[in-house]
Amino acid sequence: MNYLSFRADGRDRFGIACDHGVIDLSGRTGFASLRDMIARGGAGEAEAGATSLPADFAYDDIEYRVPVPDADKIICVGVNYPDRNAEYKDGSDLPKYPSLFLRTRGSFVGHGQALHLPPESAQFDYEGEIVLVIGKVGRRIPEAAALDHVFGLTLCNEGSVRDWMRHGKFNVTQGKNFEASGSIGPWVVPLQRAGALGELELSTFVNGELRQQDSAGRMMFPFSRLISYISTFTALLPGDLIVTGTPTGSGARFDPPRFLTSGDVVRVSVPGIGTLENRVVEEGVSTC
Known part of the structure; x- marks a missing residue:
């Protein structure tokens, strides 16, 4: 799992890039951004909660931001x-x-x-x-x-x-x-x-x-x-x-x-x- 920041449905978000698409973490965790997650050591928590989740967005449906x-x-x-x-x-x-x-x-x-x-x-x-x-x-x-x-x-x-x-x-x-x-x-x-x-x-x-x-x-x-x-x-x-x-x-x-x-x-x-x-x-x- 890799981490990215992106824009979709008119909102700036962050999440996990996986084989089946992008999992949106911005609405599922207490972290405000990828930077906030990194600063608070939350990668393990984020991944554990995302392992069984379906993708929220296809790659073609997002706009990549600087990570x-x-x-x-x-x-x-x-x-x-x-x-x-x-x-x-x-x-x-x-x-x-x-x-x-x-x-x-x-x-x-x-x-x-x-x-x-x-x-x-x-x-x-x-x-x-x-x-x-x-x-x-x-x-x-x-x-x-x-x-x-x-x-x-x-x-x-x-x-x-x-x-x-x-x-x-x-x-x-x-x-x-x-x-x-x-x-x-x-x-x-x-x-x-x-x-x-x-x-x-x-x-x-x-x-x-x-x-x-x-x-x-x-x-x-x-x-x-x-x-x-x-x-x-x-x-x-x-x-x-x-x-x-x-x-x-x-x-x-x-x-x-x-x-x-x-x-x-x-x-x-x-x-x-x-x-x-x-x-x-x-x-x-x-x-x-």
């Missing part, structure tokens, strides 16, 4: 695969510390929702990544205990607007936070069901063409190290999302670059976690 739409923090990791460091062609040694930045909730949509191609740029790019969903509060977490603070894993297309990432001298915030430019989902797989973490194989496809592929075991900063480092300066809270970095092969690294255009379909997949898929559409321009 934890009310996350307190979305922390993203920059260069985290050795080939990515080499892409910069600056002769630099491998980094001693991870590069980090924050993203807003509004910059992400759920599985199956449209990614917005902004009119301000022709350099809209894709980045397939694995996401850690924090399960319990922690500050200055030792690496040896780091995975005890993880509830589960999900996937991300950490969409980027490349030229806007270079507007500032010391940050990438602008290019990483266009509304609906990235996606997270489709659901959260509990940590104990995700398999061997170092063997997770991440693949990103654009219109069915394989563009990125690598193993989590090759990360320069593995999951435990990221959790320990990040929790040194900020308390990690239940439902926080850590987007752990993308392999080589994003559109900007081709010669010439291969940026996304309207109609493109981006698919991020990891066996044992699932597949996240979104179509790119032109963003309507608002004058408000």
Whole structure:
């Protein structure tokens, strides 16, 4: 059983994704949201109560949301695969510390929702990544205990607007936070069901063409190290999302670059976690 947040019959809900459809937990439990369930350690209770229940909704009848739409923090990791460091062609040694930045909730949509191609740029790019969903509060977490603070894993297309990432001298915030430019989902797989973490194989496809592929075991900063480092300066809270970095092969690294255009379909997949898929559409321009 995997956990998701979704919209159906005009209401925002959360529940369990199973073989026969989606079981709605929002009306059956005392938890207000998936984040609330995670924070209160309610996964066991929720699953026990759902084992014999029929599905409330078919997958075609729901609109996927970001699995934890009310996350307190979305922390993203920059260069985290050795080939990515080499892409910069600056002769630099491998980094001693991870590069980090924050993203807003509004910059992400759920599985199956449209990614917005902004009119301000022709350099809209894709980045397939694995996401850690924090399960319990922690500050200055030792690496040896780091995975005890993880509830589960999900996937991300950490969409980027490349030229806007270079507007500032010391940050990438602008290019990483266009509304609906990235996606997270489709659901959260509990940590104990995700398999061997170092063997997770991440693949990103654009219109069915394989563009990125690598193993989590090759990360320069593995999951435990990221959790320990990040929790040194900020308390990690239940439902926080850590987007752990993308392999080589994003559109900007081709010669010439291969940026996304309207109609493109981006698919991020990891066996044992699932597949996240979104179509790119032109963003309507608002004058408000």
